[in-house]
Amino acid sequence: MIAAQLLAYYFTELKDDQLKKIDKYLFSMRFSDDTLKDIMNRFRREMENGLGRDTSPTATVKMLPTFVRSIPDGSEKGDFIALDLGGSNFRILRVKVTQDKKQPVQMESQVYETPDDIIHGSGSQLFAHVADCLGDFMEKQKIKDKKIPVGFTFSFPCAQTKLDEAVLVTWTKKFKASGVEGMDVVNLLNKAIQKRGDYEADIMAVVNDTVGTMMTCGFDDQRCEVGIIIGTGTNACYMEELRHIDQVEGDEGRMCINTEWGAFGDDGSLxxxxxxxxxxxxxxxxxxxxxxxxxxxxxxxxxxxxxxxxxxxxxxxxxxxxxxxxxxxxxxxxxxxxxxxxxxxxxxxxxxxxxxxxxxxxxxxxxxxxxxxxxxxxxxxxxxxxxxxxxxxxxxxxxxxxxxxxxxxxxxxxxxxxxxxxxxxxxxxxxxxxxxxxxxxxxxxxxxxxxxxxxxxxxxxxxxxxxxxxxxxxxxxxxxxxxxxxxxxxxxxxxxxxxxxxxxxxxxxxxxxxxxxxxxxxxxxxxxxxxxxxxxxxxxxxxxxxxxxxxxxxxxxxxxxxxxxxxxxxxxxxxxxGSGKGAALITAVGCRQRELVAQQQH
Missing domain, CATH: 3.40.367 (Hexokinase; domain 1)
Known part of the structure; x- marks a missing residue:
């Protein structure tokens, strides 16, 4: 017993001494409450810069409008395809949204590898690869003869003027495909699909994975107004009042903003x-x-x-x-x-x-x-x-x-x-x-x-x-x-x-x-x-x-x-x-809104 107590005392003293040394050595990595509040306030200033008409061009936190104006309200239904591109693996999902309360969303998916030579190659190679994988998936699902609505989760900073248009601002993570930055990724994918010529796709929405996360959670909880990814990379989106978004016309309603907060500090603010x-x-x-x-x-x-x-x-x-x-x-x-x-x-x-x-x-x-x-x-x-x-x-x-x-x-x-x-x-x-x-x-x-x-x-x-x-x-x-x-x-x-x-x-x-x-x-x-x-x-x-x-x-x-x-x-x-299911739900919301517009026109 005495030996055990002495051993425990030794390890306690040893640990305390070691931890004190480490704490002193890594002091700069620990934040006080005041420092954390300061970080929060710095980020709030960056958010304002990203939303402002005059300051947004030079803002590091881009605050990109997504043209997603609402979360699911529960009335959505249909058969959808979701594409999820953002890492070394490319996923395709078939998502069926029903009114069944026990299982409102049914999903089937397949993962396709995206080799480094594709990630670091040309844009045409990358989107040809995506189109080939989509064709393979549709054939296996026996839906190649149908034109099913598609939601495209593209987890990189994009400037959008419409829900189905996204111009890549810059590659992040490990992607470096040439000839894509400054281009509309939906247009590049459509061209690759048309070049194959053996199936059609109706790409209705292109979204960031954070937006998909918010929409997925919003399907279960309509109070969800923020989506956040904390994994290989990190990012967040939230529902902003339209009157505060200078880049978009109109003052009524709300729109989801993709903050692209990973670039926070690129201007030296951290x-x-x-x-x-x-x-x-x-x-x-x-x-x-x-x-x-x-x-x-x-x-x-x-x-x-x-x-x-x-x-x-x-x-x-x-x-x-x-x-x-x-x-x-x-x-x-x-x-x-x-x-x-x-x-x-x-x-x-x-x-x-x-x-x-x-x-x-x-x-x-x-x-x-x-x-x-x-x-x-x-x-x-x-x-x-x-x-x-x-x-x-x-x-x-x-x-x-x-x-x-x-x-x-x-x-x-x-x-x-x-x-x-x-x-x-x-x-x-x-x-x-x-x-x-x-x-x-x-x-x-x-x-x-x-x-x-x-x-x-x-x-x-x-x-x-x-x-x-x-x-x-x-x-x-x-x-x-x-x-x-x-x-x-x-x-x-x-x-x-x-x-x-x-x-x-x-x-x-x-x-x-x-x-x-x-x-x-x-x-x-x-x-x-x-x-x-x-x-x-x-x-x-x-x-x-x-x-x-x-x-x-x-x-x-x-x-x-x-x-x-x-x-x-x-x-x-x-x-x-969220990144796959969310894209399908955004597409479902888009289909619902399109049907409402068609009914009003008639």
């Missing part, structure tokens, strides 16, 4: 909040200087961010007894999924041990605890960032309605939000793993990790996937499990190293969640102000892998929004297949 690890992530990306908010908050680089932190900590002797392996130096070795796994409390440490072992650093139990703490800090930042921007949206909704308190529903999707252990259903995972990697490199350089030795794996971009953050931060992972994740990544670390790695993961995730929360708070508060309300009730639809998969992201995100937009009661509604 420069004081970016760390050396964020800058390293940006320099190594395919679009340096662009989508800076997304790189801080989304899931794509969360794992890489953790890796960079661990490398630096190891170099400084804070981890792994200063040892740095080739694996630890390898980009991409730590993924966001690893971060999510490491952050789980009970099994997180085991996953951390496995991850670091794969990186060849032989982590100690202390190393695993440290890495878990790093993951927590990274994740918490992500959730805070997104919560801050969401707070801006909610504040605007509240103002728009002129209520003292806003009650609404937020539709959410995304694997980071859904699967991160405490971000319950999280923020945006594209960059968080890479941020963790950069921090680990830095801590290793300082001798805080891996005995100061940086492995070749840790030097490699992309090894620390965002999924590892979710695993490491899990509430169910024990210390040895975090060490096991580190071992899987080729990182042989000590118990101290485990503590630090877990803390790095948590820091990166927390920052991302806070940033996202600040943005969302700005959006809902704007809606409240627009409506002249003292209080706003609203539903926000959420989608995205980071939100869904990370263990802590959703909790931090929602808490940040609540603190930054206290006059808004927000119901977060998790979207299921």
């Amino acid at each position: 420069e004081d909040l970016r760390t050396e690890f964020d800058r390293e992530i940006d320099r190594g990306s395919i679009n340096p200087g662009k989508q800076l908010f997304e790189k801080m908050a989304s899931g794509m680089y969360m794992g890489e961010l953790v890796r960079l932190i661990l490398v630096k900590m190891a170099k400084e002797g804070l981890l792994f007894e200063g040892r740095i392996t080739p694996e630890l130096l390898t980009k991409g070795k730590i993924e966001t999924k690893h971060v999510s796994a490491i952050e789980k409390s009970k099994e997180g440490l085991k996953k951390c041990m496995e991850t670091l072992t794969r990186l060849g650093v032989e982590p100690s139990d202390e190393d695993c605890l440290a890495v878990q703490h790093v993951c927590t800090i990274v994740s918490f930042r992500s959730a805070n960032l997104i919560a801050s921007t969401l707070g801006g949206i909610l504040a605007r909704l509240k103002d728009n309605k002129g209520v003292g308190r806003l009650r609404t529903t937020v539709g959410i999707d995304g694997s980071l939000y859904k699967m991160h252990p405490q971000y319950e259903k999280m923020c945006s995972g594209m960059y968080l793993g890479e941020i963790v990697r950069q921090i680990l490199i830095d801590l290793t350089k300082r001798g805080f990790l891996f005995r100061g030795q940086i492995s070749e794996t840790l030097k490699t971009r992309g090894i620390f996937e965002t999924k590892f953050l979710s695993q490491i931060e899990s509430d169910r992972l024990a210390l040895l499990q975090v060490r096991a994740i580190l071992q899987q990544l080729g990182l042989a670390g000590t118990c101290d190293d485990s503590i630090i790695v877990k803390e790095v993961c948590g820091t990166v995730s927390r920052r991302a969640a806070q940033i996202c929360g600040a943005g969302m708070a700005a959006v809902v508060d704007k809606i409240r102000e627009n409506r002249g309300l003292d209080h706003l009730d609203i539903t926000v639809g959420v989608d995205g892998t980071l939100y869904k998969l990370h263990p802590h992201f959703s909790r931090i995100f929602q808490q940040t929004v609540k603190e930054l937009a206290p006059k808004c009661d927000v119901n977060f509604l998790l979207s299921e297949d």
